[in-house]
Amino acid sequence: MISVAFPTLTTNHTSPLLLTQPAVGSCAFYLPIFKTAKKPRAGRTHPDIRTVLRWVRSGKMLAIISNVFRASAQRNGAAVIMSARTYADFTTQATFEIKKCDLFKLDEGPATQVVLTRDEGLQYYRIMQTMRRMELKADQLYKQKIIRGFCHLYDGQEACAVGIEASINLSDHLITAYRAHGYTYTRGGTVKEIMAELTGRRGGIAKGKGGSMHMYCKHFYGGNGIVGAQVPLGAGVALACKFQGNNQLCVCLYGDGAANQGQIFETYNMAALWKLPVIFICENNRYGMGTSVERAAASTDYFKRGEFIPGLRVDGMDVLCVREATKFAADHCRSGKGPILMELQTYRYHGHSMSDPGVSYRTREEIQEVRSKSDPISLLKDRMLSNNMASVEELKEIDVEVRKEIEDAAQFATTDPEPPLEDLCNHIFCDMPSLEVRGTNPWAKLKSVS
Amino acid sequence: MAAAARLFLRGANSKLSIAPGSLGTTLLKLSPNCSSRTKTQRRHAAHFTFQPDPVPSQYGPTQKMNLFQSITSALDNTLASDPTAVIFGEDVAFGGVFRCTVGLRDKYGKDRVFNTPLCEQGIVGFGIGVAVAGATAIAEIQFADYIFPAFDQIVNEAAKYRYRSGNMFDCGNLTIRAPWGCVGHGSLYHSQSPEAFFAHCPGLKVVIPRSPIQAKGLLLSCIADKNPCIFFEPKILYRAAVEQVPEDPYTIPLSQAEVLQEGSDVTLVAWGTQIHVLKEVASMAQEKLGVSCEVIDLQTILPWDIETVCKSVVKTGRLLISHEAPVTGGFASEISSTVQVRLKWPVSHPPHSHVFTLCTDDVNCWCIH
Numbered sequence: 031m032i033s034v035a036f037p038t039l040t041t042n043h044t045s046p047l048l049l050t051q052p053a054v055g056s057c058a059f060y061l062p063i064f065k066t067a068k069k070p071r072a073g074r075t076h077p078d079i080r081t082v083l084r085w086v087r088s089g090k091m092l093a094i095i096s097n098v099f100r101a102s103a104q105r106n107g108a109a110v111i112m113s114a115r116t117y118a119d120f121t122t123q124a125t126f127e128i129k130k131c132d133l134f135k136l137d138e139g140p141a142t143q144v145v146l147t148r149d150e151g152l153q154y155y156r157i158m159q160t161m162r163r164m165e166l167k168a169d170q171l172y173k174q175k176i177i178r179g180f181c182h183l184y185d186g187q188e189a190c191a192v193g194i195e196a197s198i199n200l201s202d203h204l205i206t207a208y209r210a211h212g213y214t215y216t217r218g219g220t221v222k223e224i225m226a227e228l229t230g231r232r233g234g235i236a237k238g239k240g241g242s243m244h245m246y247c248k249h250f251y252g253g254n255g256i257v258g259a260q261v262p263l264g265a266g267v268a269l270a271c272k273f274q275g276n277n278q279l280c281v282c283l284y285g286d287g288a289a290n291q292g293q294i295f296e297t298y299n300m301a302a303l304w305k306l307p308v309i310f311i312c313e314n315n316r317y318g319m320g321t322s323v324e325r326a327a328a329s330t331d332y333f334k335r336g337e338f339i340p341g342l343r344v345d346g347m348d349v350l351c352v353r354e355a356t357k358f359a360a361d362h363c364r365s366g367k368g369p370i371l372m373e374l375q376t377y378r379y380h381g382h383s384m385s386d387p388g389v390s391y392r393t394r395e396e397i398q399e400v401r402s403k404s405d406p407i408s409l410l411k412d413r414m415l416s417n418n419m420a421s422v423e424e425l426k427e428i429d430v431e432v433r434k435e436i437e438d439a440a441q442f443a444t445t446d447p448e449p450p451l452e453d454l455c456n457h458i459f460c461d462m463p464s465l466e467v468r469g470t471n472p473w474a475k476l477k478s479v480s
Numbered sequence: 481m482a483a484a485a486r487l488f489l490r491g492a493n494s495k496l497s498i499a500p501g502s503l504g505t506t507l508l509k510l511s512p513n514c515s516s517r518t519k520t521q522r523r524h525a526a527h528f529t530f531q532p533d534p535v536p537s538q539y540g541p542t543q544k545m546n547l548f549q550s551i552t553s554a555l556d557n558t559l560a561s562d563p564t565a566v567i568f569g570e571d572v573a574f575g576g577v578f579r580c581t582v583g584l585r586d587k588y589g590k591d592r593v594f595n596t597p598l599c600e601q602g603i604v605g606f607g608i609g610v611a612v613a614g615a616t617a618i619a620e621i622q623f624a625d626y627i628f629p630a631f632d633q634i635v636n637e638a639a640k641y642r643y644r645s646g647n648m649f650d651c652g653n654l655t656i657r658a659p660w661g662c663v664g665h666g667s668l669y670h671s672q673s674p675e676a677f678f679a680h681c682p683g684l685k686v687v688i689p690r691s692p693i694q695a696k697g698l699l700l701s702c703i704a705d706k707n708p709c710i711f712f713e714p715k716i717l718y719r720a721a722v723e724q725v726p727e728d729p730y731t732i733p734l735s736q737a738e739v740l741q742e743g744s745d746v747t748l749v750a751w752g753t754q755i756h757v758l759k760e761v762a763s764m765a766q767e768k769l770g771v772s773c774e775v776i777d778l779q780t781i782l783p784w785d786i787e788t789v790c791k792s793v794v795k796t797g798r799l800l801i802s803h804e805a806p807v808t809g810g811f812a813s814e815i816s817s818t819v820q821v822r823l824k825w826p827v828s829h830p831p832h833s834h835v836f837t838l839c840t841d842d843v844n845c846w847c848i849h
Contacts, residue, residue: 179665241667255669256626257598290597292629318598320571326597390574 123147124417128351134334134341134371140358144350148419151410154196154349155420156428158188158407161212163436164221165380168211168228168242172384176444177228181242184212186379189406190313191216193352194281197360203271205251205264206283208243209313209378213283217250221435225443233442238449239457258284258291261310265297268308268369279307279363281356287318289332298336298369305368309359310336312373313346319382320391333373346374347404377404528757532723533693539726548718550692550725551580551657554699555618557729559588562616565703567593569603569620569657577622578659578718604630604656608638608708611654616703621658624712625672630656638708639683652706657699660688660712661753662804670715673752673805678710679782679814685709685734686781690755692723697732698779705734714752737785739792743774746798749789749815751778754802781811789815790822 123145131139165185171177184191187209195216198204206213214224219235227234228242235245236253245253251267254260264282271278288294289312301308312332316323323330333341340362344355352374359370377400381388388397414420456464535542545553558565567581573595575582585593596603600621607619621627627634634656642650662671678686685707689695695713702709740755741762748758755777762773774792778784793799799819801812 179667180670244668256628287598290599290602292599292601320574321595321597325595 119418120148120420121418124413124419126350126413128348128354129345131345131351131355132333132343134331134336134343135338136340136342139342140344140351140354142354144354146350146413146419148414150196151414151419152424152428154192155407155410155414155425156432157192157216158349158410159429159432160221160435161185161188161191161215162407163432164215164224164439165211167436167440168225169380169384171225171229171440171443177242178230179241180208181228181384182209182382183380183384184209184378186400186405187313187315187346187376188212189349189352189409190311190346190374190376192406193346193349194311194356196349196353197356198279198281201249201276202278202360203249203251203264203267203280204283205254205260205267205280207257207260207285207288208253208255209285210243210245210253213250214245214247214253217247219245219247219250221439222442225436225439226446229443229446230448231443231446232449232453233446237453239453258288258293260284261288261291261294261297262300264310265301265306265308265369268301268306269304271307272304277364279309279360281309281311283311283313285318286312286314286316286323286330286332287321287326289314289335290327294335298339298371301369302336302338305366307363307366308369309356309363310339310369310371312371313376314373315376315378317378317382317391320386322391331373333371336369336371339369339371341371341373343373343375346376347400347406347409349406349410528753529760530691530717530721531756531759532721533691535724536693536726539730540728542724542726544722545692545725546717546719547689547692547695547713547721548578548580550696550723551699551713552582552584553725553727554696554703554729555581555584556587557700558616558618558703559584559592561729562703564615564653565592565618566610566615567618567620568596568607570596570598570622572620576620578713578715580657580713580718581620600626600628600630601633604633605637607654607656608633608641608651611651611708612641612649614653616653617651617655618703619654619656621656623670623672623715624658624660624674625669627656627658627674631677634678634684634708634710635681639681641683642707643683650706651708654708655699655702655705655711656709657711657713659715659718661714661716663716666715673712673803675712675751675781676805676809676811676814679811681782683707684782686712687734687779688712688714688752688781689779690714690752690777691717691721692725694732694777694779696725697730698734700729701731701734704731709734712752716753732779735780735783735785737779737788738777739774739788740777741773741775743772743796745772745796746800747774747776747789747792747796749776749778749799749801749812750803751781752804754804758802778815784815786818786822790819793819793823 125143125145128142128144130142133139162185165183168177168181169183172181191212194204200218204213204217211224211228214235215221223233223235224245226232227236227238227240227245230238230241232238234240235247240246240253243253243255251263252260254263261282261284264280268280268282271280282297284291284294298310300306301310312335314323314330314332318326329335331343333343335341342355342359345351355372359372362370379388379397379401380386411425414425415422452464454464456462555567559567567584569576571577572581573585573590573593581593596606603619603621607617610617621630638651638654642652660675661673675686675688678684685702685705687698687702687709688711689698699711702711737749740759743762746765748762750758755775758773758775762775765771765773774796776789776792778789789799799816801815803810803812805811807813
């Protein structure tokens, strides 16, 4: 049985959805979806299951619920309740069988039986949904010309960022290329800061001076525009970790296009030689801008490219696969065995950037197929629903909250003022006053040097 | 446009004093800091008007082409006349991200127009090898900002090949093409003008056209030239610049600056997109101040036409150089110091340096004029 619950009026998304006061005129709907249907409590209306399911499918359920909520709220201004939801209704954790990883120079791989708890599942769902909506909002703002310049969207690849972050600590380090909005979020940036950075406002995470490709936060080194240039940097960060003996590691990401850059191989050599605690991760989304991997690479087994570095090929659309593989890789690094290379097989729904429609080098059918069969959010959602770890309404509620968060962030990003003109030329050098930019004020009198 | 200018006034005989403010204001259109959307949008427009050259009559029938079409035409002519010519780079097969190589693969085959993987150092290194072996190599670097991984190959290998082999080998058959210059939304890595880095390297030629007619002629000259050449194409002009360009191949000599407009009061020197800004400046100066400007398009940065510029400065007495790249170490500094040395200004009357730091290159998503 699933009982429908309403959020409190002063909800924040971390609080449990436990309600306290029944309101007049409310009614509880019991959805006997599962075979082990409980009897409805006495004295409450009990619609026929088929009717209820029809309501759910048509979205009427949500409308009914919200109507009652609004009605009750007006009446007594307090929280509306249907019934107290007990956690006993949901499974707290479930074991899943995940795809086995392809291994290279490894005797054993990550676990294939993984445990996902309800809380973890909800958290991953929320984060992935936030990332997805954030990217779609960025798409919208770009088309409205509120975001200018370059914008590389991450939707479709959410499982990679979430899975990686789930297995490392915030004290570990991460560096990636320009498709960085997702990682900025998982590493601790807020949606407001990210969106303000996209629109180039002073509230942005890089004070509005970096833009889409250059977002940074603590232990997250960006956001790098030049393809492949971030990989040697990542190895350097790992060297610092090893030197300082702080048991931290560096996750160094790059794409399938960057995998053909010379500096990647130079980095493999250095990392292996000095046994640096670095996890190289190749996010293989099958296309380097418009070039498919078969047309760009002599070997598309990116996890084997390390040659002397052990490698794993992981299903990057399944957050649990990514999580387990990263956990395995992190253990490998922290035990002093040196670097490890992971290839995450993933997919991006958008084109390379906002100026690429994304359909000239691949078919719409292909994109649709991936969306319907391997969408990371849908995969997690199906897993959770089919194992009674969450309810449809609960997830929908998360969706609503996420939407609101994104809307607020977009509002902030659109209305925040741009950085002041004095900021234009500062931070070029350290401790140097901002250069005066002549000619930027048409009313200022320019002074001759002599 | 983003510009750095250096104005020299000969101390004793200043014929006029150009009010610095007017030049500054005409070149810039920047509204005060604000958050309203429409003002932001207005500020993002690049302020210059492309000024087409008159239709050339000496090269045969002409066709209306924009910059990228004139490049395609030049490459088409090359592939047709030179059976060893090959074009390669990232995404050139389908036509290139700026459509400079559209149709060439279908016409000449996939072994003459082909994609490389994402590796600039590899592209140029490979191109040097192709050129040394005797084929005509035309390498494309997708943006000039990405040329730096290839910097070692260009400076250490390509430029010095002839010298170190005692003229036995050379990679003169190599031409590297790259989109160059600020475009308004390019930010740090799609807006750079790195000509000054390469100007410091003997053995290379660096060429920057201002318009489709110039582009086709100069590109064909670069390809024909027996030295490795870097050809920077102003990306903001790819669509904006439309002219009547001759269909047949023709060459425009390298290392010859072109005097676009005669004048008597000040010499304005620029290359690429800045030429159109300076042409506008020249007409405004004439109209508002009665100042007659001589506008020179340098065209070839290395080796540059010292004689033409010096001759002009002797005539006018004043020199103003404008470019998009940063001021320090920008090519304007080389031009100004060489002109000073050549014209031997007396030490007792050093030129007044009015240093106009109007801008550095494009920063983030602000378009700085």
